[in-house]
Amino acid sequence: MPKATPKARILLGCLLLLLGIQSFGQATDNVTLRALLEQLESRHDIRFSYANQDVDQIFLPPISENSPLTGALNHINLYTGLKVQKINSRYYSLVLPTALNICGFVLDNFGKNTVSGATIEVLGTETKLITDAQGKFELQNVARGTQLLIRFLGFKRQVVTAEELDAQKGCQRIMLAKKYHKLDEVILYEFLTTGLRKKTDGSIEMDTEEFGLLPGLIEPDILQTAQALPGIRSIDESVSNLNVRGGTNDQNLILWEGIKMYQSGHFFGLISAFNPYLTDHVVLTKNGTSARYGDGVSSLISLKTRNHLVDRFTGGAGINLINGDVFGQVPLRQNMDLQFSARRSFNDFVNSPTYNSFVEKTFQDTDVRIAGLPREIERRSNEDFHFYDFSLKYLWDLNDSHKFRLSFINMQNELSYEETDASDVLTNESSLKQGNISVGGQWSSTWFNGLQTRLEGYYTRYEMLSNSDKVQDNQLLAQKNTVEEAALTFSTEYAFTEQLRWVNGYQFVESGVGNFTNVSLPPFKSDIKEVVRSHSVFSEMAYSSPNEKLHARLGARLNYIQSPDNLVSANGFDTFIPEPRLNLSYKLNDYWAVQLLGEFKSQTTNQVIDLKQNFLGIEKRRWVLSDNDSLPISKSRQLSSGISYDSKSLYMGLTGFWKKVKGISTNTQGFQNPGQFNGEVGEYTVKGAEFLINKKGARYSTWLSYTFNQNDYYFEDLDPSTFPNNQDIRHSVNLAATYNLNGWQIGAGLNYHSGRPYTQPDSDDPINSTIFPSQINYNSPNSSRLDDYIRADASVVYKLNLSARVKASAGASVLNLFNKTNILNTYYRLNQDNQTVETIRQGSLGFTPNFSFRVYF
Incomplete structure (x- = not known):
């Protein structure tokens, strides 16, 4: 070892001298509390009792040997915070303040x-x-x-x-410490309410554990919450019939734990089918979807339950005026947990005001009117409806690098409906069962040098059975719609750096759809089964600049769609469909950011509405597969760009978008005028803009959202070929405010949108009786519009702590606070017996209260 130079030895000596002086100063300036207590005990012949951990390692300035005992005790309290309590003349105790x-x-x-x-x-x-x-x-x-x-x-x-x-x-x-996220998890702004955030990729994320309050809601449900966002509406007020930027509900890809769901609602869509208290992470994407995902030409809604282990049992239970539920997570072993949730309606035991309001909206037989004639026959009905859902999730962490998840969900709706005339004679007897059972598993692994792999698969089965017995007409109608789907996905993710990662993968999906119909009068029977298989490869690069100003995600997906040889329909297909994806965002400065999103997508499953074989006028949708002829594969192209301002307390965002969807049929778009169209194939184009302004404070949040939407169909074989889309809601406005104070959360809001288009019969010549059977003569498609829609909602929730571990909340809400009558849809059908046109008007929910009480532990 080389010898130190004289200068180095001098510097070292000075350093040691300074350290020695500092140590000596500490030793002389301060004494340990334990030493001081021993001095006082010896000097004043007293004794102190204390916990060793309360006095160990406590130093304080010394006191004079002449100081009185009271002065010494005050000195200890001043410098340590310990309270000195006198027990008697000789004994004292030292305790920490509470x-x-x-x-x-x-x-x-x-x-x-x-x-x-x-x-x-x-x-x-x-x-x-x-x-x-x-x-x-x-x-x-x-x-x-x-x-x-x-x-x-x-x-x-x-x-x-x-x-x-x-x-x-x-x-x-x-x-x-700075938080470095994976690129697809960077948060741009938390807006509207706590737990609802906009990410830099343009998607909306909801964390139900942190979720606050929205007007009219007492549960953190994404399918209801989404309707507070610009560009998203439900034209029939159902939580499971979301119209995202002018698309139909079947064009939304809904995933639960990565499993495609073909049912998303209870009670004909008025109630979400997913328990919001176990579903803790939801992402909604309108454009710029990751290449990982196919299907869903309008949007992606991904719901996931808690994905980490807990060290103790957690859960909760609650009840509202529709259903009761329970959920929880139980540690099985150190590295294994089990999640569960269960929910059931109780209207088969007692009918609440909320249930009665739902029934009135769903079974609107009293809205059937014969044009120009008074009602001559009064009808009465008796319905028996209930629903339930339950789910399980098994979590197994083999170690920090390998994790396995297994998920199961079952949701069911059951309805029986009887209709009698004024003489109590049974005229109709019907039943409907609808359910979705799914199971899926994921195995994720982390390897060397930032490489991650994920293997996942699922099986899902949807089934709807309906029977309608028209007793007076001696006609029996039976229908069955089934969907069975299995999928397997393998993906890799490699992080080159914290700023750059690469995702690759392969996905196989086989979808089978069956439709069975049996009519007794006139005799008709149909049993159709179709299968489509798809093989997809995808690749995606994601980059985030070191200063986090630029976020970019570029990817592509290549789908190979085929009909199996042994199950091919009359017009099968064998085709490749490329789908590029683009997602760019850039922060101009601390407050302003711009974004550009684009995507190509496709889907092979759609829903049709056949009112010629309807279920007592209740809209009943059936899943069907594309057949490359009467219903081709739907393909979309979408582009949007926007600018936003974010100062943490104020957010403003403006986005313009354009979307075109080809390969749609009049049978899948919800036209409810039988005989007007015959399954023509065409496309629709949406052009619009979305605006949101949100002002937030420590206790309040208020916002205004506006959407302009011009949505037009193009069907080459129709005259006119271009006319407004059924979802063409030109103007939508949402105005709301929430306030929090001492455990109370209060919210009120106003929803407005312009009337949707519909088609009226020709007032001069409403019926064409020159053909058999007779048909209605219609005006130009969607040339009329309903009155504007307006609804006020309010809600209040109070949260309290029952104990250190048990919390509770009580909430009340009202939809349509002022009981305003809104017409959601109008369509027509021909009464062949007396050759008159019947008008069916579907009204909105009336004054609909709800109440909930929940306990969390």
Whole structure:
């Protein structure tokens, strides 16, 4: 070892001298609390009782040997915070106070800059506050042992204890570390309510565990929440019939744990079929979808339950005026958990005001009117309806690198319906059963050098059975619609750096659809089964710049669609479909950002509505497969661009979009005028703009959203060939506000949209009786419009702590607060007996209250 130079030895000696002086100063300036207590015991012939952990490692300035005992005890309290309690003339005890005053400064540990606006949440309570402009916060009388969660967008969350922030020790500095997400998880803005966020890729993410309140809602349900967002509406008020940028509901790809769901609602779509309290992560994408996903030419809705293990049993239960439910997660072993949820309606035991409002909307027989004639026959009905759903998820972490998940869900609707005339003579007797059973598994692994693999597969089965017995006509109608689908996907993800990753994969899907119909009078029977197989490969590159200003995702998907040789229909197909995807966003500065999204997508499954064989006028949709002839593969192209402003308390966003979907049929678009169309094939084009402004404070949030939507059909074989789409809602407005105070959450909102188009009969010559059977003569398609729609909603929720581990909430909501009558749809049918046109008007929900009480543990 080389010898130190004289200069180095001098510097080393000075350093050691300084350290020695510092140590000596500490030793002489401060004494241990234990030593001081021993001195006082000897000097004053007294004894102290205390917990060793409360006095160990505590240093404080010494006191004079002449100090009186009271002065010494005050000295200890001043410098340590320990309370000295006199037991008798000789014995004293030292105890920690039950509450502390705390304070701290929140800083960025990278730039050492103060972080203003960071949220400080006292866990186990409703107390929340934010740091001031200097990053400082203060709280009085915080119980010892209390944990505080400190969070701020872009930084890792940090939990500290009250003892660490004891104000007697001075305001401590809390250093937040930067949070580096995977590229598809970067959050741009949390808006409307807590737990609802817009990501940099343009998608909307909802975290149900953090979800706040939206007007009219008392549950964190994405299928209802989505309708508060611009560009998303349900023209018939159902939570499972979402129209995203002018598309139909069957053009939305809904995934639960990666499994495609062919049923998404209960009670004809008025209630979501997914338990929102076990589903804790939802992502809705309108455009710029990842190449991982095929299908769904309008949107992607991905729902996932909690995906990590817990160290103790967690769960909850609740009840509202429609159903009761229970959910939970149970640790089975150290590396195994089981999740469960179950829900069932109870209207077969008692009918609530909410249920009665739903029934009135669904069974609107009283809205059937014979044009120009008074009603001559009064009808009465008796319905028996109930639904249930339950799910299971098995979580097994073999180790940190290999994880297995197995999921199961079952949802069922059952309805029986009897109709009698004024003389109590049975005229119609019907039943309907609808259900979806699915099972899926995933195996994810992390390998060397940032390589991840994922193998997943699923099987899903949807079935709808309906029987209608028209007793007076001696006609029996039976229908069955089934969908069976199996899929297998293998994907890899390789991270070259924190900024660049590459995803590749292969997916195989086999879809089989069956439709069975049997009519007794006139005799008719049909049994059709079709199968389509698809092989898809996809590749995608994602990049995020080091300064996080640029986020880019470029990918492509290649689908090979084929009909199996042994099951091919009269017009099978064997085709390749390329689908490029584009997703770009760039932050111009701290507040402004721009975005460009684009995608090509396709799908082979659609829903048709056949009112010639309807179910008592209740809209009943059937799944069918594309056949490359009467119903080709639907293909979409979509492009959108937008600009947004985000100052954390104020968000403004403006997006323009264009979408074209080819390969649609008049049978899949919800035309409800029999004989008007005959399954013509065409396309629709949507051009529009979406605007959202959201102002938020510590306790309130208020927003206004507006959507302009011009949506036109083009059918070459019709005259006119171009006319408004059934989903052509030109103007939509949502205005709402929420307020939080001391556990109370209050929300109120107003929904407005212009009337949807419909087709009226020719007033001069409504019936063509020159042919048999007679038909209605219609005006130009969708040349009339319904009146504008307007509805006010309100809700209130109160949250409280029953104990340290048990929380509860009670909530009440009202849909259509002012009981305004809105007509959602109007269509016509011909009464062949008296050659008159019947008008069917479908009204909205009336005044619909709901109440809930929930317990969490």
